[in-house]
Amino acid sequence: MEFSDILDIIVGGLTSGMLLFMVAAGLTLVFGVLRIINFSHGAIYMLAAYISYSVMALFGNAPNTYWMALLIAPIAVAVLGALIEVFLLRPMYNREHLMQLLVTYALVLVIVDATKFLWGPDPKMVLLPDILSGRIAILGATFSVYSLVLILIGFLTMAGLWLFLNKTKLGHIIRAGAFDPEMTEALGINLKFIYTFIFSLGAWMAGLAGVLIAPLTTVSQGMDSSVLLDAFAVVVIGGMGSIGGAFLASILVGLGNSFGLLWIAGIAIAFTFIVMAVVLVVRPWGLFGRPIK
Amino acid sequence: MKSNRIGTFLPLLFLVFLFLLGQILPNFYLRIIIEMAILGLFAQSLNLIMGYGGMISFGHAAFYGFGAYAVAILLRDTGMSLVPAILTGTVLTGVFGFIVGAICLRAAKLYFAILTMAISQLLFVLVYQWYAFTGGDNGIHGLTVSPWMTDPQHYYYFVLAVVGLCFFAIRVILNSPFGYTLRALRDNQERTVFLGAYVWWQKLIAFVFAAMFAGIAGGLYVGYDHMAYPLLVNWSKSAEPILMVILGGINTFWGALVGAVLFVIMEMVIGKITTYWLFFLGATILILVMFFPKGIWGYVEEKLAPFLARER
Amino acid sequence: MMLKANKLNTYYGLSHILFDLSFEVNEKEIVCVLGRNGVGKTTLLRTIMGLTPPHTGSINFKGEEVAGKRPYQLARRGIGYVPADRRIFPDLTVRQNLEIAQKPGTSGSNSEQWTIREVFEFFPMLVKLENRFGNQLSGGEQQILSIARAIVGNSDLLLLDEPSEGLSPLIVGDLRERLLALKNKGLSILICEQNTTFAFKLSSRGYIIDKGRILYQGMVDELNSDEKVKDCLAI
Amino acid sequence: MADNNNLLEIKDLKLSFGNVHAVDGVNLTVKKGDLTAVIGPNGAGKTTLFNVITGYYSPDQGTISFNGQEIGGSPSHKIARSGIARSFQITNIFPTLTTFENVQIAYLIIRGKSFNTVSGFRKLNRGSVEEILETVGLKEKANTLAGLLSHGDQRTLEIGITLACKPKLLLLDEPTSGMSSWETNLVTDLIEKISREMGITIMFVEHDMKVAFSVARNVVVMHQGQVFAHGTPENIRSNQEVRKIYLGEE
């Protein structure tokens, strides 16, 4: 084992952590503001990946049309997210949690079958632009450029969300609305719009994650459920509603998994859930969450 | 209390009807009814804690699967016959439910739901990997039960008897002080504390009951399909009883059964026309949740209310 | 006329709280609503603010019927709400608390537009707290911030719920002075109080309510000298 | 051992939230059979005091002795079982149960029957529960869902629930809040009747002075977390200081 190998493993772990975070961030954001567990987050992620394929196909399927897909697909699902919020979730806010959960769960069934119907059985391949598909040597280790880009995007997403929520007026409004919706409305802020915006933003982030992962895998049925459970676990470990928590938990799970693979065989399948169970038993509201009443 | 008599009379009439069905229906339909009854018991066991106790569990399949695997392994390894195996399996599931409940009840509401899901997912991983004991991903197939039980008509009566007894037992529990304390907890936990209730124990015991009834349902399933497999423990299986309870009507006694019946029918009927049946299931749930939050049976019950005694 | 409410009836769930309540607030006027706790004062303000909309009755604000409007719509029309528990956002700084509440006044308003800087000038004690978080403020500081938050939204009418509660006498005096200054700048204020002395020193007119009904109303001087009023408010 | 006639003795009780001293050194003695009104302006600490007595909060300091036993810091359900029953400021019933079931469930829980899974709930102790419903005047509405009762009836039902707890001490938090004057009269009569006929010691928080002074035999005035005055209604009424804290000062 050489230093370059360790470096390689760290980068690998961070990459998977950041991919996880990209999905988890939207999930935890929506929970933090709307108090809804969005089961359909994974389905939206898959839908965006399929849309990105179609966008590229529309523009001739050249690798560089990926940029178009990266722009359009997340926006498309963000629009869908806004529609879902307005027509399906809005009537649910006064109802029990269970009913809200059922709506998002039912959406999973609907969206998954719709993608199957619209895109058919074949896995779809999304190509990377040449500039991203190369490799680069640093300190004796070779990394895929895309891996480094993903890590960068993960950190940028965290930074962006942090800046947005902490340094902009809209961000402050969102945090205020999450803490005390009634008082926020009494200050002249239309929370309905904020909720739609946040759910739409959550969908956009799921979409972005979907488009980002697409070139690393093939777009196919089943990609939603495998990511959802892991992202969900990360959100719970970090504390539901805490974006920083999700970020640290993603890194913890990503790196933990990498080094777990190195030292303990056969742990990967249960690793995330073991961490989650331990955290929940010790601190049921997660590492950085607040207990909800 | 005249109307009350109609309330108890109807289920009896229903039982007679089911008995006659066993005489006239071909095996194929009997097997469908068996499946409905088993899933109905599974859903009802969840309804006990979710509908009446207000505890949402995302991991209820853990107990259904635990019961199923316990029975399957007992049948495979010990040469026990089905009935003692189910009895043993139920006790084991109860013990398992006690441990899981004691851990999960540290948390409340959504966190409780998530914790149950995490634990059931851990069990899934265990079952999936422990090849020597649980058969790993393939599961346990081709179990033999006594020839008498293998006959669908006989098994139909057996399941009917067991599920009927369980429903009766659940009914008794729900109509006992314990059952009403459970409702009181759901309505207003704080108040019951000031009435001197041991909330934690109350919930834990309810949880164990629910686990045991789910375990019985799992055991009956093994006697029916002669197999156990990891998906019985998966979170997607946990979603099924939730959907059934909502489909039929939460907070109603018969809703869980009605939901299970509808679920099986939908799966068969729509699945026959299109392989996209989940789309229609999703759409149905959306319509129900948006427009009929009380579920199908809840809605019917509301319409029948003038004719029936209050059945709660 | 700034605000005119007519025959308001409000329920909390099944509980009937306000009974046929009618009152009015004129421009540049401070009006107080007095009563012991539990008589429906808070509900009254919540009803006007749209947080607990009235079951029946009308609320006319600056010539427009606003009963049944959402709270944010009322806020945008120029009503500022200062709840009894202040409800400062604990994770935001003083400045951020003000920023999110800042909005332009309504076009028909003749009062000048507030900026955050002017608010800081108006409440000098907030200046040194600018970057303090909401949960690091004392009760009095929270109260001032809560009022500041309402006026930075360029409200024409302030609804104050028990502003003097839990404050030391020194701060209460200061608060009164600030509120009078606000009135002189053109704001109308509707204030619900238990502290009769404080309220009477501040307002020109008053309503005494009990069990959700108006028992007495009139100019403050009349009310102040009326023994029946005192009996109703105290013992 | 203190005076055997004292049911509740509170000594130097303190509880703060952060730097808010909600209960700030309360000393209070309640005699058996007493009917005490607790009054005081908003935020005086009345409800918090009830919450400490019933174990919802643990006191920071001080002792609470009930019937000669120290109960400060015990869990709520134990305190409830020792004979302190309470009602709440906000309506706090079981809305999806019927009136009868509301009282019945309280009756059974307090007697430790909540783990009985076999008896028919509605048939147990019918007589006693009906008696309580009779006392509070809800017998005709026995089979109505509590959530559908009028507000006044819901408040009355709360008293019924506390009565089912076979209390030695009854703590009622604003039993007449949100009631019409007609309903208020019914409840005050009821409180008086419970005290007189059943001999139960009662403490109640009240804002309506007319009610407080007409019913109570003793009045406790709380102000800023402390007992400001304690005496007969006449004493309190003539106390200028008390009057002053109500009208406010600067």
Add this chain to the structure above:
Amino acid sequence: MRKNTIFTLTILLVFGLLTLCSGLALAGETVKIGFVGAFTGPAFKMTKDAEQAAVLAIEEINATGGILGNKIEMDSRDGGNRPELHARLAREMIEQEKVKAIFGGGASSCVLGASAVAKELKVPYLVSVGNSSSIVWKKGHHYVCLFESNSSMEANAWVAWAAKQPWRTYSWIGPDYEWSRMTLKAFKQKLAARGINLKFKKELWHKLGETTFTSYVPVLKASRPEVLFIGTWGSSLNAFILQAGQAGLFDKMKAFGMIAEDTCIALGKKFPQGLHGFSRGAFNYYSAKEAAGKEFTDKYYKKFNMYPGGFSFCAYDSVIAWAAAVKKAGSFDSTKVADALRGLKFSGPRGDQYIRAVDGQLNCATTMGPLVYNEKYGFAVLDPATAIAAENVWLSVDEVKAIYSKQ
């Protein structure tokens, strides 16, 4: 009122569908067969490949006048990944639709579930997707036939192939479940039995359906074996190859494993060099070898505008074998057909084949070899393919009988 209307409409809709279906069930006078597959989840592509081939086979049979003068009609059902649903659907089709045989398959547990029903109701079950050896051996019975090499045969084929390769230090990655654990174990043992001792530097197990391998790839890279044995399949495999390729894993080591057409097609041009794969029915290999293979590939391409996958060959074979068995039995009677299937000889796109009488296993070869990108097809194919005959890798008749006698 509005609620009432919606409610009534919903009820009407459900019952409408119900009657519609029972009507449909009564309509046909043709002979029915059933296809139960996993149209939901990760096995969707394989299932669709198989189903399309079965549809094609039936079209051809009907075009030539059907079997024994009867037209054939196939019904498809989605059993997803749920064993009990596969079992229930199989039962429903047999008892209600009166199908004469069940085709398709899915995950091993699903096949085993449906197989138990076929055994109980005595109806032939011709499996073309899912290849656990338990299907024909441990849980085998008279009514089940398997139209691809089973897992044990495939493992042996890998052994035979790997024994000829120069590699001695290995690493492994595969999904964490019984099939791949068994495969790896058998692989090691059997090579050892041939006197070839391998050194495994790293064995990584991922969860089934995993699509993020960025943590795995560097660990494998750091283990520095001569060759990587890949047990991963399906969309997980696509993801692994892409991510490993991007990180330069295949520059450092050779790799071989369960890489079949679906992955080659999905990855297209992106398929890295230096990988070795296998197929259950490599269309380019059989097209070159057999006229029937070429004909099938062309017809399939023409009808569905895609090349047949390995499972297409298996499913096509299963239908024509059944047709041949019916002709041989001279009747649709399911027991007679099952009898006829045992030892049946027939000719299909993979050439002349037979179903072994003792266990119902088709004697299909396993084709393996280097995967090379092909301009004409637009994806990588086995080039050159080595076929390892079933007779070299399956358990002998005596061994199979020994397994049966233990049951």
